[in-house]
Amino acid sequence: MDELKTTILEYVIDEYVEEDDDIEVDFETELISGGLVDSFSMVSLKRFLENKYKIQIPDADASPEAFDSVNSIAALVERFRNA
Amino acid sequence: MITSPSYEDRLQGFDWRQSADELGLTPGGPVNIGRHCTDRICGLGKARKTALHWEDFRGETRTYTFDDLRVLTNTFAQLLEDQGVAAGDRVCMFLDRVPELYIGFLGVLKMGAIVQPLFSAFGEDSLWTRLDDAGTRAIVTQKKHLGKVRRIREKLPNLAYVFVVDDANLRDGETPLRLDDLPRVETYTVAPTTAETPSVLHYTSGTTGQPKGAQHVHNSLISQYITAKWVLDLRDDDVYWCNADPGWVTGTSYGIIGAWANGVTQAVLDAGFNSDKWYAFIAKYRVSVWYSAPTAIRLLMKDGVELAKQHDLSSLRHLASVGEPLNAEAVLWGREAYGLDFHDTYWQTETGCMVVTNFPGMEVRPGSMGKPFPGITAAVLDEQTHEPITEPGRVGLIALREGWPSQIRGYWNNMAGYRKKIVNGWYVCGDRASIDKDGYFWFSGRDDDVINTGGHLVGPFEIESALLEHPAVAESAAVAKPDKVNMEVVKAFVTLKPGFEASGDLELEIMNVIRKRLSGLAMPQEIEFVDSLPKTRSGKIVRRILRAQEFGEPIGDVSSLMND
Numbered sequence: 001m002d003e004l005k006t007t008i009l010e011y012v013i014d015e016y017v018e019e020d021d022d023i024e025v026d027f028e029t030e031l032i033s034g035g036l037v038d039s040f041s042m043v044s045l046k047r048f049l050e051n052k053y054k055i056q057i058p059d060a061d062a063s064p065e066a067f068d069s070v071n072s073i074a075a076l077v078e079r080f081r082n083a
Numbered sequence: 084m085i086t087s088p089s090y091e092d093r094l095q096g097f098d099w100r101q102s103a104d105e106l107g108l109t110p111g112g113p114v115n116i117g118r119h120c121t122d123r124i125c126g127l128g129k130a131r132k133t134a135l136h137w138e139d140f141r142g143e144t145r146t147y148t149f150d151d152l153r154v155l156t157n158t159f160a161q162l163l164e165d166q167g168v169a170a171g172d173r174v175c176m177f178l179d180r181v182p183e184l185y186i187g188f189l190g191v192l193k194m195g196a197i198v199q200p201l202f203s204a205f206g207e208d209s210l211w212t213r214l215d216d217a218g219t220r221a222i223v224t225q226k227k228h229l230g231k232v233r234r235i236r237e238k239l240p241n242l243a244y245v246f247v248v249d250d251a252n253l254r255d256g257e258t259p260l261r262l263d264d265l266p267r268v269e270t271y272t273v274a275p276t277t278a279e280t281p282s283v284l285h286y287t288s289g290t291t292g293q294p295k296g297a298q299h300v301h302n303s304l305i306s307q308y309i310t311a312k313w314v315l316d317l318r319d320d321d322v323y324w325c326n327a328d329p330g331w332v333t334g335t336s337y338g339i340i341g342a343w344a345n346g347v348t349q350a351v352l353d354a355g356f357n358s359d360k361w362y363a364f365i366a367k368y369r370v371s372v373w374y375s376a377p378t379a380i381r382l383l384m385k386d387g388v389e390l391a392k393q394h395d396l397s398s399l400r401h402l403a404s405v406g407e408p409l410n411a412e413a414v415l416w417g418r419e420a421y422g423l424d425f426h427d428t429y430w431q432t433e434t435g436c437m438v439v440t441n442f443p444g445m446e447v448r449p450g451s452m453g454k455p456f457p458g459i460t461a462a463v464l465d466e467q468t469h470e471p472i473t474e475p476g477r478v479g480l481i482a483l484r485e486g487w488p489s490q491i492r493g494y495w496n497n498m499a500g501y502r503k504k505i506v507n508g509w510y511v512c513g514d515r516a517s518i519d520k521d522g523y524f525w526f527s528g529r530d531d532d533v534i535n536t537g538g539h540l541v542g543p544f545e546i547e548s549a550l551l552e553h554p555a556v557a558e559s560a561a562v563a564k565p566d567k568v569n570m571e572v573v574k575a576f577v578t579l580k581p582g583f584e585a586s587g588d589l590e591l592e593i594m595n596v597i598r599k600r601l602s603g604l605a606m607p608q609e610i611e612f613v614d615s616l617p618k619t620r621s622g623k624i625v626r627r628i629l630r631a632q633e634f635g636e637p638i639g640d641v642s643s644l645m646n647d
Contacts, residue, residue: 015595018230032355033140035179038204039356039382040537040572040603044594051587059567063385064356 005074011048012070016041027071032064042067049073055080087316090442090454097457099488102309106344108278114301116282117160117193118273119308120343121153133348136322136368137182140354145182149346152186155262157271159183159190162260163221166244170195170274172220173284176329177210177228179203180353183248183262184329187223188339192282192301195274196221199284199296202330203228208549208600211235212293213286214242217495223260226251278302278488284495285332287432288542290531296495297432303336303489304344306436310456311341314428315372316401316443324350324365325374331539332432333405336489337374341436358386362394369398376406378537380413380425381568391420401443403428406538407570408526411449427452429481429524431512432540433504435489439481439524452516452524460484461524462509463516469506475520478527482509532562532626537569539604543626546597546605550575553593555583560616562630564609575607576616576629585612619643 005027016036017023023036031037037045046062049055057080066076107123108114124134130150137145147155168174174191176198178184184200191198199217201210210231214222221244224232229251236242236256246260247253276282283299311317315337323342327333342349350368354360356379365373383391402417402425409427417425426441429452439461441453455461462471463479472479483490485508494501504511515527534541543561550559557580564574577593579585590610598606617625620643631638 023227030140030355033357033360035140035353035355037355038603040569040606040608041598042603043608044591044598044606047587047591047594051591060385064382065358068357 001074001078004077005070007052008049008073008077009070012037012045015044015048025070027074028069030068031070032068037067039064045073049077053077053081055083087313087443090445093313093442094457099305099309099458102305102488106304106308108305111277113275114278114280114304115192115273115276116301116304116340116344117156117189117191119304120189120340121149121156121193122273124149124343124346125153127346129346132346134343135182135185136348136350138350138352138354138364139181140360147182147186149343152189152343154267154269155186156190156193157268158262158265159187159260160194160271160273161268162265163191163196163246164194166221166246166258168194168196168221168244171281172196173199173217175199175201175214175217175219175222177201177203177205177222177224177232178248179225179227180328180351181225181248183223183225183260185339185351186262187248188329188335189343192276193271193273195276195280197281197284199286200329200331200335201286202328202602204604205231205330205602206598206600207231207235209545209602209605211238212545213296214239216286216293217284217296220244221246223248225249229257276301279492281492283335285335285432287332288533288540288545289500290533290542290544292500292542292544294542294545295497295500297332297491298493298495299435299489299491303435304340306487306489307336307341308344310437310440311337311347312345314426314437314440314442314456315341315374315403317342317345317347317372319346321371321400322348322350322368322398323372323374324352324368324370326376326379327374327405332435333374333538336435356382358383358390362391362396365399366395371398371400372403373399373401374403374405375425376538377404377409377413378406378569380404380409380417383420384413384416385568388416388420396421399423402426403441405430405437407535408450408452414447414449429453429526433491433510434483434487434512435491436487438483438487448523450525451519452526454522454524459487463518463524464506464509464511469509469511472518476517478515478517480530481512481514481516481524482506483512484508485510532630534561534563534571534573536563536566536571536573536604541573541605545601546573546575546607549597549600549605550577550593553596555579555589556593558616558624560624560626560629561607562626562633564633566608572608573605574629574633575610576613577610578613578615617641617644
């Protein structure tokens with residue numbers, strides 16, 4: 001689980017945080033409600049997870065709440081990896 | 084219980100002069116939106132009334148009275164003036180929904196400059212396109228978005244000033260604009276603007292070319308004030324929440340001007356979507372009038388009626404919606420969840436104010452756009468003759484008889500493009516609808532290739548241009564694809580250059596490039612790699628065929644296609 005979280009965190013930082021942004025992102029950071037990732041951009045994050053972990057996340061499960069932190073995203077991925 | 088006059092009562096003898104009189108405006112006299120939303124409200128005895136409850140995603144809060152607004156907009160205007168910003172200059176507000184955005188917007192107008200609000204989620208290409216076209220002279224931004232400004236500044240020779248509203252390590256040529264650190268300016272001489280003085284420059288997308296700057300004037304106040312009062316049913320004791328971001332026209336016409344010209348308290352939440360937090364916000368500030376959007380309503384629907392019932396939403400009195408057609412299911416769900424009807428409103432950047440609306444007290448027919456606002460002559464025109472259709476239920480082009488106060492005066496640098504939208508004295512909106520026998524309008528769809536995603540218009544040309552800059556992309560077409568939540572999302576069709584192979588990773592890479600350069604809104608939610616794109620014999624890509632395929636509609640006449 002820790003490795004999964006770290007991979008997601010690194011991806012979020014690489015893709016959603018600008019080089020010169022002075023923003024700290026950790027496992028708990030509010031990504032959607034904090035405005036770092038908007039609901040449209042969430043789709044590319046979902047696609048990354050699906051490509052990387054060979055899973056399909058149904059749209060009904062890809063809610064803003066489920067994508068609101070690295071912790072909640074990791075829990076979602078884990079659910080579908082074990083499905 | 085207070086009841087508002089009926090739609091029919093409002094129609095009787097309506098004249099926009101009625102609104103101008105309520106605002107104390109005289110023909111040919113001064114009009115300044117900044118002053119009317121602040122000084123004038125204080126002059127009506129509301130100086131100590133709360134103008135703004137603001138909260139961000141961390142729970143930080145700030146509260147401003149109308150006197151605070153008056154003084155801080157003065158302070159903002161004075162600073163810009165002292166720095167050398169002049170009347171008529173374009174001043175871009177590139178900020179999240181922080182208080183400085185709302186204050187700065189009115190401050191710019193007070194000093195007679197043109198305020199150019201831009202959605203802060205825009206990537207640097209989208210930002211550059213709009214600043215370059217407008218010849219923007221100053222930009223007001225925050226640390227979070229300063230990097231994007233810095234990366235394009237060298238390509239913007241007209242951009243003389245960069246103001247930053249929060250803590251940041253500033254470089255040469257960047258000026259701090261921290262309102263808390265500035266001496267409060269109690270008295271400021273507002274610029275002598277009149278009805279036709281340019282006020283707000285909002286960029287909107289069309290089918291062809293880059294986004295167009297819709298040029299509003301101070302006279303728009305007349306329409307925005309009265310529509311906010313009557314359609315949103317704003318009253319003195321209301322707490323009003325407009326979900327729209329001021330980077331878009333709803334966020335300024337009704338998220339700033341309409342509400343504050345009426346002296347009404349606003350609540351603003353600077354946070355992304357979260358159903359539970361939204362309900363908690365309504366409960367905390369006792370929001371009574373809520374102007375939302377179908378996309379948000381459909382997201383709330385996904386979380387169910389039960390969640391709504393867990394919060395005290397008893398303060399809600401009136402609900403309205405804008406952005407794209409509100410489907411009947413959402414209206415019915417609103418009745419169940421909140422015990423109230425969402426009142427759909429139809430308008431666009433170019434109209435400046437609501438033009439077809441569901442009035443309070445009027446029977447809401449779920450799925451209908453409502454009826455024309457008093458003073459607006461609306462029709463659907465035959466697509467060939469451009470004459471109004473009188474037959475109930477027949478679909479045509481939505482059009483408005485020219486001349487309402489908030490109609491834009493043209494597109495910046497592109498009057499010819501704007502004039503093309505005027506036919507026989509009608510402004511043709513670019514949407515299709517029918518009118519039933521009782522005068523209700525029913526939306527049918529867009530009349531062009533513009534993609535309406537989550538209530539925001541996205542132009543295919545801008546996306547296709549950005550796609551072509553990716554080294555793997557040979558040709559591209561961006562079209563709308565139906566979506567349950569956002570009504571439409573962007574889908575791209577792409578042919579690849581030799582040496583590149585379609586893959587999930589390539590799709591993701593291209594998606595991310597567009598997201599960063601343009602915005603999440605413009606990012607294709609799906610990319611389909613194809614061997615070729617449908618083209619006319621002259622080589623023009625035919626988007627309508629791809630769009631029709633996505634919507635499961637007939638593809639129409641293909642006789643002129645090259646590869647049919």
